[in-house]
Amino acid sequence: MKVQQPTRITMVGGGSWATALVKILSENNVIVKWWLRKKSDADHIKTFGHNPSYLSDVQINTRKVKVCTKIREAFKDSDYVVLAIPAAFVADALTGIRPEHFAGKCVVSAIKGIIPETHQLVTDWIGERYNVPAELLSVIAGPCHAEEVALEKYSYLTIASQGAECAETVASLLRCRFVQTTPVDDIYGIEYAAVMKNIVALACGITRGLGYGDNFQAVLVSNAMQEIRRFVDATHVKHRDLSGSAYLGDLLVTAYSPFSRNRTFGTLIGRGYTIQSAQAEMNMIAEGYYAVKSIFEINQKYKVNMPIVDAVYNILYERAAPTNEMNSLKELLT
Incomplete structure:
Protein backbone atom coordinates (compact mmCIF):
# COMPACT_ATOMS: atom_id res chain seq x y z
CA MET A 1 0.00 0.00 0.00
CA ASP A 186 -17.60 34.44 -3.23
CA ILE A 187 -13.99 35.52 -2.70
CA TYR A 188 -14.63 39.25 -3.16
CA GLY A 189 -17.71 39.44 -0.94
CA ILE A 190 -16.03 37.47 1.83
CA GLU A 191 -12.76 39.38 1.60
CA TYR A 192 -14.42 42.80 1.68
CA ALA A 193 -16.78 41.72 4.47
CA ALA A 194 -13.78 40.53 6.50
CA VAL A 195 -12.10 43.90 6.02
CA MET A 196 -15.19 45.87 6.96
CA LYS A 197 -16.13 43.85 10.04
CA ASN A 198 -12.86 45.06 11.61
CA ILE A 199 -13.99 48.65 11.07
CA VAL A 200 -17.32 47.83 12.69
CA ALA A 201 -15.49 46.27 15.64
CA LEU A 202 -13.53 49.51 16.04
CA ALA A 203 -16.82 51.42 16.15
CA CYS A 204 -18.22 48.98 18.73
CA GLY A 205 -15.13 49.39 20.85
CA ILE A 206 -15.30 53.18 20.65
CA THR A 207 -18.91 53.18 21.82
CA ARG A 208 -18.01 50.77 24.63
CA GLY A 209 -15.19 53.06 25.69
CA LEU A 210 -17.61 56.00 25.70
CA GLY A 211 -20.04 54.13 27.94
CA TYR A 212 -22.72 53.07 25.48
CA GLY A 213 -24.46 49.80 26.32
CA ASP A 214 -25.51 46.57 24.64
CA ASN A 215 -28.73 48.05 23.28
CA PHE A 216 -26.89 50.65 21.23
CA GLN A 217 -24.26 48.16 20.09
CA ALA A 218 -26.96 45.82 18.77
CA VAL A 219 -28.38 48.66 16.66
CA LEU A 220 -24.87 49.62 15.53
CA VAL A 221 -24.07 46.07 14.38
CA SER A 222 -27.40 45.58 12.57
CA ASN A 223 -26.87 48.88 10.73
CA ALA A 224 -23.29 47.85 9.97
CA MET A 225 -24.54 44.67 8.28
CA GLN A 226 -26.65 46.83 5.97
CA GLU A 227 -23.62 49.05 5.34
CA ILE A 228 -21.48 46.05 4.40
CA ARG A 229 -24.21 44.79 2.07
CA ARG A 230 -24.43 48.14 0.26
CA PHE A 231 -20.67 48.29 -0.20
CA VAL A 232 -20.03 44.74 -1.41
CA ASP A 233 -23.03 44.92 -3.74
CA ALA A 234 -21.66 48.16 -5.22
CA THR A 235 -18.12 46.85 -5.68
CA HIS A 236 -18.81 43.23 -6.74
CA VAL A 237 -22.37 42.44 -7.76
CA LYS A 238 -23.32 38.83 -6.90
CA HIS A 239 -26.21 37.01 -5.30
CA ARG A 240 -24.97 36.30 -1.78
CA ASP A 241 -26.60 35.55 1.56
CA LEU A 242 -24.90 37.81 4.09
CA SER A 243 -26.59 36.01 6.97
CA GLY A 244 -24.04 33.20 6.51
CA SER A 245 -21.36 32.55 9.10
CA ALA A 246 -18.55 33.91 6.90
CA TYR A 247 -20.33 37.29 6.80
CA LEU A 248 -22.67 37.83 9.76
CA GLY A 249 -20.97 35.26 12.00
CA ASP A 250 -17.53 36.80 11.49
CA LEU A 251 -18.96 40.27 12.09
CA LEU A 252 -20.64 39.22 15.34
CA VAL A 253 -17.62 37.50 16.88
CA THR A 254 -15.35 40.43 15.98
CA ALA A 255 -17.80 43.02 17.28
CA TYR A 256 -18.58 41.30 20.59
CA SER A 257 -15.67 39.08 21.59
CA PRO A 258 -13.11 40.20 24.20
CA PHE A 259 -10.51 38.47 21.98
CA SER A 260 -11.15 41.00 19.18
CA ARG A 261 -8.09 43.23 18.86
CA ASN A 262 -10.06 45.75 16.79
CA ARG A 263 -12.75 46.02 19.45
CA THR A 264 -10.03 46.41 22.10
CA PHE A 265 -8.29 49.11 20.07
CA GLY A 266 -11.56 50.97 19.63
CA THR A 267 -12.33 50.73 23.34
CA LEU A 268 -9.01 52.38 24.16
CA ILE A 269 -9.73 55.18 21.67
CA GLY A 270 -13.16 55.69 23.19
CA ARG A 271 -11.56 55.98 26.63
CA GLY A 272 -9.34 58.80 25.43
CA TYR A 273 -6.13 57.03 24.40
CA THR A 274 -4.22 58.47 21.48
CA ILE A 275 -3.71 56.19 18.49
CA GLN A 276 -0.03 55.79 19.37
CA SER A 277 -0.70 54.96 23.01
CA ALA A 278 -3.46 52.49 22.07
CA GLN A 279 -1.14 50.70 19.64
CA ALA A 280 1.60 50.54 22.27
CA GLU A 281 -0.83 49.21 24.88
CA MET A 282 -1.99 46.35 22.65
CA ASN A 283 1.33 45.18 21.16
CA MET A 284 -0.73 43.79 18.25
CA ILE A 285 -1.98 45.20 14.96
CA ALA A 286 -5.63 46.23 14.63
CA GLU A 287 -6.27 45.76 10.90
CA GLY A 288 -9.28 48.06 11.03
CA TYR A 289 -7.05 51.07 11.67
CA TYR A 290 -5.48 50.77 8.22
CA ALA A 291 -8.59 49.36 6.54
CA VAL A 292 -10.88 52.26 7.35
CA LYS A 293 -8.70 54.70 5.42
CA SER A 294 -8.64 52.42 2.39
CA ILE A 295 -12.38 51.73 2.44
CA PHE A 296 -13.15 55.43 2.96
CA GLU A 297 -10.99 56.38 -0.03
CA ILE A 298 -12.31 53.55 -2.24
CA ASN A 299 -15.81 54.78 -1.45
CA GLN A 300 -15.04 58.19 -2.93
CA LYS A 301 -15.62 56.40 -6.25
CA TYR A 302 -18.74 54.43 -5.32
CA LYS A 303 -20.46 56.99 -3.04
CA VAL A 304 -22.12 54.29 -0.92
CA ASN A 305 -23.91 55.54 2.19
CA MET A 306 -21.59 54.34 5.00
CA PRO A 307 -22.00 56.53 8.09
CA ILE A 308 -20.22 54.04 10.41
CA VAL A 309 -17.12 53.93 8.20
CA ASP A 310 -17.22 57.74 7.93
CA ALA A 311 -17.43 58.14 11.72
CA VAL A 312 -14.50 55.80 12.42
CA TYR A 313 -12.43 57.45 9.68
CA ASN A 314 -13.12 60.90 11.13
CA ILE A 315 -12.08 59.78 14.62
CA LEU A 316 -8.88 58.02 13.57
CA TYR A 317 -7.67 60.19 10.68
CA GLU A 318 -9.34 63.59 11.09
CA ARG A 319 -8.86 63.57 14.89
CA ALA A 320 -12.55 64.20 15.45
CA ALA A 321 -13.72 63.82 19.04
CA PRO A 322 -15.25 60.33 19.54
CA THR A 323 -18.09 61.79 21.62
CA ASN A 324 -19.11 64.20 18.87
CA GLU A 325 -18.87 61.61 16.09
CA MET A 326 -20.96 59.07 17.96
CA ASN A 327 -23.54 61.70 18.88
CA SER A 328 -23.88 62.46 15.17
CA LEU A 329 -23.88 58.79 14.18
CA LYS A 330 -26.65 57.76 16.55
CA GLU A 331 -29.02 60.15 14.77
CA LEU A 332 -28.41 58.28 11.51
CA LEU A 333 -29.00 54.75 12.79
CA THR A 334 -32.40 53.09 12.63
Whole structure:
Protein backbone atom coordinates (compact mmCIF):
# COMPACT_ATOMS: atom_id res chain seq x y z
CA MET A 1 0.00 0.00 0.00
CA LYS A 2 1.41 3.35 -1.08
CA VAL A 3 1.92 5.85 1.75
CA GLN A 4 0.47 9.27 0.96
CA GLN A 5 3.13 11.96 0.99
CA PRO A 6 2.48 14.92 3.30
CA THR A 7 1.28 18.18 1.75
CA ARG A 8 4.01 20.82 1.80
CA ILE A 9 2.91 24.23 3.10
CA THR A 10 4.68 27.56 3.59
CA MET A 11 3.36 29.68 6.47
CA VAL A 12 4.33 33.37 6.38
CA GLY A 13 3.88 35.20 9.68
CA GLY A 14 4.67 34.76 13.34
CA GLY A 15 1.62 36.22 15.07
CA SER A 16 -1.32 34.66 16.89
CA TRP A 17 -3.35 33.78 13.78
CA ALA A 18 -0.32 32.24 12.06
CA THR A 19 0.36 30.22 15.21
CA ALA A 20 -3.26 29.05 15.37
CA LEU A 21 -3.22 28.04 11.70
CA VAL A 22 0.02 26.09 12.19
CA LYS A 23 -1.71 24.23 15.02
CA ILE A 24 -4.74 23.45 12.83
CA LEU A 25 -2.67 22.35 9.83
CA SER A 26 -0.39 20.13 11.89
CA GLU A 27 -3.43 18.04 12.87
CA ASN A 28 -3.28 16.67 9.32
CA ASN A 29 -0.72 15.01 7.04
CA VAL A 30 1.43 18.06 6.30
CA ILE A 31 4.92 19.47 6.51
CA VAL A 32 4.89 23.20 7.30
CA LYS A 33 7.81 25.50 6.64
CA TRP A 34 7.06 28.36 9.00
CA TRP A 35 8.72 31.70 8.25
CA LEU A 36 9.16 34.06 11.19
CA ARG A 37 10.89 37.43 11.09
CA LYS A 38 12.33 37.22 14.62
CA LYS A 39 15.23 34.80 14.90
CA SER A 40 14.81 34.64 18.67
CA ASP A 41 11.23 33.37 18.25
CA ALA A 42 12.31 30.84 15.63
CA ASP A 43 15.11 29.54 17.85
CA HIS A 44 12.73 29.30 20.81
CA ILE A 45 10.21 27.25 18.81
CA LYS A 46 12.94 24.90 17.61
CA THR A 47 14.11 24.34 21.19
CA PHE A 48 10.91 24.39 23.23
CA GLY A 49 8.08 23.80 20.74
CA HIS A 50 6.02 26.92 21.38
CA ASN A 51 5.87 30.52 20.19
CA PRO A 52 7.16 32.75 23.01
CA SER A 53 5.46 35.89 21.66
CA TYR A 54 1.94 34.69 20.73
CA LEU A 55 -0.32 31.89 22.01
CA SER A 56 2.57 30.56 24.04
CA ASP A 57 0.46 27.71 25.45
CA VAL A 58 0.09 26.13 21.99
CA GLN A 59 2.43 23.18 21.61
CA ILE A 60 4.02 23.11 18.16
CA ASN A 61 4.58 19.70 16.59
CA THR A 62 8.20 20.19 15.51
CA ARG A 63 8.17 16.88 13.63
CA LYS A 64 5.75 18.46 11.16
CA VAL A 65 6.67 22.13 11.54
CA LYS A 66 10.07 23.44 10.46
CA VAL A 67 10.76 27.07 11.33
CA CYS A 68 13.08 29.36 9.39
CA THR A 69 13.92 33.06 9.06
CA LYS A 70 14.84 33.10 5.35
CA ILE A 71 11.78 33.75 3.24
CA ARG A 72 13.09 32.07 0.08
CA GLU A 73 13.97 28.94 2.03
CA ALA A 74 10.39 28.82 3.32
CA PHE A 75 9.04 28.93 -0.25
CA LYS A 76 11.17 26.06 -1.55
CA ASP A 77 9.33 22.91 -2.64
CA SER A 78 5.96 23.90 -1.16
CA ASP A 79 2.56 23.35 -2.75
CA TYR A 80 0.68 25.98 -0.73
CA VAL A 81 1.58 29.40 0.66
CA VAL A 82 -0.45 30.77 3.57
CA LEU A 83 -0.07 34.49 4.29
CA ALA A 84 -0.91 35.40 7.89
CA ILE A 85 0.61 38.82 8.53
CA PRO A 86 -0.98 42.27 8.76
CA ALA A 87 -1.82 43.66 5.32
CA ALA A 88 0.32 46.76 5.91
CA PHE A 89 3.45 44.59 6.15
CA VAL A 90 2.89 42.03 3.38
CA ALA A 91 5.12 43.77 0.84
CA ASP A 92 7.97 44.06 3.32
CA ALA A 93 7.67 40.43 4.41
CA LEU A 94 7.84 39.23 0.80
CA THR A 95 10.97 41.22 -0.02
CA GLY A 96 13.12 39.06 -2.27
CA ILE A 97 10.23 36.92 -3.46
CA ARG A 98 9.54 37.01 -7.21
CA PRO A 99 6.72 35.61 -9.37
CA GLU A 100 8.65 32.41 -10.06
CA HIS A 101 8.66 31.62 -6.33
CA PHE A 102 4.84 31.54 -6.40
CA ALA A 103 4.62 29.56 -9.64
CA GLY A 104 2.24 26.61 -9.41
CA LYS A 105 1.41 27.20 -5.75
CA CYS A 106 -2.04 27.73 -4.30
CA VAL A 107 -1.89 30.98 -2.29
CA VAL A 108 -4.09 31.32 0.78
CA SER A 109 -4.70 34.72 2.36
CA ALA A 110 -5.47 34.55 6.06
CA ILE A 111 -5.27 38.36 6.16
CA LYS A 112 -8.38 40.32 7.05
CA GLY A 113 -7.05 43.62 5.80
CA ILE A 114 -6.35 45.64 2.69
CA ILE A 115 -3.05 46.77 1.12
CA PRO A 116 -2.79 50.41 2.32
CA GLU A 117 -0.62 51.78 -0.49
CA THR A 118 -2.82 50.57 -3.33
CA HIS A 119 -6.18 50.03 -1.57
CA GLN A 120 -6.26 46.52 -3.07
CA LEU A 121 -7.61 43.34 -1.57
CA VAL A 122 -4.72 41.05 -0.67
CA THR A 123 -5.68 38.45 -3.29
CA ASP A 124 -5.86 41.10 -6.04
CA TRP A 125 -2.46 42.47 -5.01
CA ILE A 126 -0.84 39.02 -4.92
CA GLY A 127 -2.40 38.04 -8.24
CA GLU A 128 -1.26 41.22 -9.97
CA ARG A 129 2.21 41.49 -8.43
CA TYR A 130 3.22 37.83 -8.61
CA ASN A 131 1.18 36.61 -11.60
CA VAL A 132 -0.83 34.13 -9.54
CA PRO A 133 -3.95 32.96 -11.46
CA ALA A 134 -7.31 33.70 -9.82
CA GLU A 135 -8.13 29.99 -9.58
CA LEU A 136 -5.07 29.49 -7.34
CA LEU A 137 -5.97 32.29 -4.91
CA SER A 138 -8.13 31.74 -1.83
CA VAL A 139 -9.04 33.44 1.44
CA ILE A 140 -9.83 32.15 4.93
CA ALA A 141 -12.80 33.67 6.74
CA GLY A 142 -14.14 33.08 10.23
CA PRO A 143 -15.83 33.31 12.61
CA CYS A 144 -12.72 32.05 14.33
CA HIS A 145 -10.47 33.68 16.93
CA ALA A 146 -6.92 32.41 17.29
CA GLU A 147 -7.26 32.28 21.07
CA GLU A 148 -10.16 29.81 20.87
CA VAL A 149 -8.28 27.65 18.37
CA ALA A 150 -5.48 27.51 20.93
CA LEU A 151 -8.00 26.14 23.43
CA GLU A 152 -9.34 23.68 20.81
CA LYS A 153 -12.83 25.15 21.07
CA TYR A 154 -14.96 23.99 18.16
CA SER A 155 -14.75 26.55 15.35
CA TYR A 156 -15.80 27.11 11.74
CA LEU A 157 -13.84 28.44 8.78
CA THR A 158 -14.99 29.36 5.28
CA ILE A 159 -12.55 29.05 2.37
CA ALA A 160 -13.37 31.21 -0.64
CA SER A 161 -11.83 30.93 -4.10
CA GLN A 162 -12.81 31.36 -7.72
CA GLY A 163 -11.18 27.99 -8.27
CA ALA A 164 -13.39 25.20 -6.92
CA GLU A 165 -10.50 22.76 -6.62
CA CYS A 166 -8.39 25.27 -4.69
CA ALA A 167 -11.24 26.01 -2.26
CA GLU A 168 -11.93 22.31 -1.72
CA THR A 169 -8.32 21.32 -1.12
CA VAL A 170 -7.57 24.22 1.23
CA ALA A 171 -10.78 23.44 3.15
CA SER A 172 -9.68 19.82 3.53
CA LEU A 173 -6.25 20.88 4.81
CA LEU A 174 -7.82 23.06 7.51
CA ARG A 175 -10.52 20.58 8.56
CA CYS A 176 -9.67 18.78 11.78
CA ARG A 177 -11.22 17.40 14.98
CA PHE A 178 -12.03 20.89 16.30
CA VAL A 179 -12.43 22.91 13.07
CA GLN A 180 -15.17 22.53 10.46
CA THR A 181 -14.62 24.09 7.03
CA THR A 182 -16.79 25.08 4.07
CA PRO A 183 -15.58 25.93 0.54
CA VAL A 184 -17.40 28.73 -1.35
CA ASP A 185 -16.79 30.88 -4.45
CA ASP A 186 -17.60 34.44 -3.23
CA ILE A 187 -13.99 35.52 -2.70
CA TYR A 188 -14.63 39.25 -3.16
CA GLY A 189 -17.71 39.44 -0.94
CA ILE A 190 -16.03 37.47 1.83
CA GLU A 191 -12.76 39.38 1.60
CA TYR A 192 -14.42 42.80 1.68
CA ALA A 193 -16.78 41.72 4.47
CA ALA A 194 -13.78 40.53 6.50
CA VAL A 195 -12.10 43.90 6.02
CA MET A 196 -15.19 45.87 6.96
CA LYS A 197 -16.13 43.85 10.04
CA ASN A 198 -12.86 45.06 11.61
CA ILE A 199 -13.99 48.65 11.07
CA VAL A 200 -17.32 47.83 12.69
CA ALA A 201 -15.49 46.27 15.64
CA LEU A 202 -13.53 49.51 16.04
CA ALA A 203 -16.82 51.42 16.15
CA CYS A 204 -18.22 48.98 18.73
CA GLY A 205 -15.13 49.39 20.85
CA ILE A 206 -15.30 53.18 20.65
CA THR A 207 -18.91 53.18 21.82
CA ARG A 208 -18.01 50.77 24.63
CA GLY A 209 -15.19 53.06 25.69
CA LEU A 210 -17.61 56.00 25.70
CA GLY A 211 -20.04 54.13 27.94
CA TYR A 212 -22.72 53.07 25.48
CA GLY A 213 -24.46 49.80 26.32
CA ASP A 214 -25.51 46.57 24.64
CA ASN A 215 -28.73 48.05 23.28
CA PHE A 216 -26.89 50.65 21.23
CA GLN A 217 -24.26 48.16 20.09
CA ALA A 218 -26.96 45.82 18.77
CA VAL A 219 -28.38 48.66 16.66
CA LEU A 220 -24.87 49.62 15.53
CA VAL A 221 -24.07 46.07 14.38
CA SER A 222 -27.40 45.58 12.57
CA ASN A 223 -26.87 48.88 10.73
CA ALA A 224 -23.29 47.85 9.97
CA MET A 225 -24.54 44.67 8.28
CA GLN A 226 -26.65 46.83 5.97
CA GLU A 227 -23.62 49.05 5.34
CA ILE A 228 -21.48 46.05 4.40
CA ARG A 229 -24.21 44.79 2.07
CA ARG A 230 -24.43 48.14 0.26
CA PHE A 231 -20.67 48.29 -0.20
CA VAL A 232 -20.03 44.74 -1.41
CA ASP A 233 -23.03 44.92 -3.74
CA ALA A 234 -21.66 48.16 -5.22
CA THR A 235 -18.12 46.85 -5.68
CA HIS A 236 -18.81 43.23 -6.74
CA VAL A 237 -22.37 42.44 -7.76
CA LYS A 238 -23.32 38.83 -6.90
CA HIS A 239 -26.21 37.01 -5.30
CA ARG A 240 -24.97 36.30 -1.78
CA ASP A 241 -26.60 35.55 1.56
CA LEU A 242 -24.90 37.81 4.09
CA SER A 243 -26.59 36.01 6.97
CA GLY A 244 -24.04 33.20 6.51
CA SER A 245 -21.36 32.55 9.10
CA ALA A 246 -18.55 33.91 6.90
CA TYR A 247 -20.33 37.29 6.80
CA LEU A 248 -22.67 37.83 9.76
CA GLY A 249 -20.97 35.26 12.00
CA ASP A 250 -17.53 36.80 11.49
CA LEU A 251 -18.96 40.27 12.09
CA LEU A 252 -20.64 39.22 15.34
CA VAL A 253 -17.62 37.50 16.88
CA THR A 254 -15.35 40.43 15.98
CA ALA A 255 -17.80 43.02 17.28
CA TYR A 256 -18.58 41.30 20.59
CA SER A 257 -15.67 39.08 21.59
CA PRO A 258 -13.11 40.20 24.20
CA PHE A 259 -10.51 38.47 21.98
CA SER A 260 -11.15 41.00 19.18
CA ARG A 261 -8.09 43.23 18.86
CA ASN A 262 -10.06 45.75 16.79
CA ARG A 263 -12.75 46.02 19.45
CA THR A 264 -10.03 46.41 22.10
CA PHE A 265 -8.29 49.11 20.07
CA GLY A 266 -11.56 50.97 19.63
CA THR A 267 -12.33 50.73 23.34
CA LEU A 268 -9.01 52.38 24.16
CA ILE A 269 -9.73 55.18 21.67
CA GLY A 270 -13.16 55.69 23.19
CA ARG A 271 -11.56 55.98 26.63
CA GLY A 272 -9.34 58.80 25.43
CA TYR A 273 -6.13 57.03 24.40
CA THR A 274 -4.22 58.47 21.48
CA ILE A 275 -3.71 56.19 18.49
CA GLN A 276 -0.03 55.79 19.37
CA SER A 277 -0.70 54.96 23.01
CA ALA A 278 -3.46 52.49 22.07
CA GLN A 279 -1.14 50.70 19.64
CA ALA A 280 1.60 50.54 22.27
CA GLU A 281 -0.83 49.21 24.88
CA MET A 282 -1.99 46.35 22.65
CA ASN A 283 1.33 45.18 21.16
CA MET A 284 -0.73 43.79 18.25
CA ILE A 285 -1.98 45.20 14.96
CA ALA A 286 -5.63 46.23 14.63
CA GLU A 287 -6.27 45.76 10.90
CA GLY A 288 -9.28 48.06 11.03
CA TYR A 289 -7.05 51.07 11.67
CA TYR A 290 -5.48 50.77 8.22
CA ALA A 291 -8.59 49.36 6.54
CA VAL A 292 -10.88 52.26 7.35
CA LYS A 293 -8.70 54.70 5.42
CA SER A 294 -8.64 52.42 2.39
CA ILE A 295 -12.38 51.73 2.44
CA PHE A 296 -13.15 55.43 2.96
CA GLU A 297 -10.99 56.38 -0.03
CA ILE A 298 -12.31 53.55 -2.24
CA ASN A 299 -15.81 54.78 -1.45
CA GLN A 300 -15.04 58.19 -2.93
CA LYS A 301 -15.62 56.40 -6.25
CA TYR A 302 -18.74 54.43 -5.32
CA LYS A 303 -20.46 56.99 -3.04
CA VAL A 304 -22.12 54.29 -0.92
CA ASN A 305 -23.91 55.54 2.19
CA MET A 306 -21.59 54.34 5.00
CA PRO A 307 -22.00 56.53 8.09
CA ILE A 308 -20.22 54.04 10.41
CA VAL A 309 -17.12 53.93 8.20
CA ASP A 310 -17.22 57.74 7.93
CA ALA A 311 -17.43 58.14 11.72
CA VAL A 312 -14.50 55.80 12.42
CA TYR A 313 -12.43 57.45 9.68
CA ASN A 314 -13.12 60.90 11.13
CA ILE A 315 -12.08 59.78 14.62
CA LEU A 316 -8.88 58.02 13.57
CA TYR A 317 -7.67 60.19 10.68
CA GLU A 318 -9.34 63.59 11.09
CA ARG A 319 -8.86 63.57 14.89
CA ALA A 320 -12.55 64.20 15.45
CA ALA A 321 -13.72 63.82 19.04
CA PRO A 322 -15.25 60.33 19.54
CA THR A 323 -18.09 61.79 21.62
CA ASN A 324 -19.11 64.20 18.87
CA GLU A 325 -18.87 61.61 16.09
CA MET A 326 -20.96 59.07 17.96
CA ASN A 327 -23.54 61.70 18.88
CA SER A 328 -23.88 62.46 15.17
CA LEU A 329 -23.88 58.79 14.18
CA LYS A 330 -26.65 57.76 16.55
CA GLU A 331 -29.02 60.15 14.77
CA LEU A 332 -28.41 58.28 11.51
CA LEU A 333 -29.00 54.75 12.79
CA THR A 334 -32.40 53.09 12.63
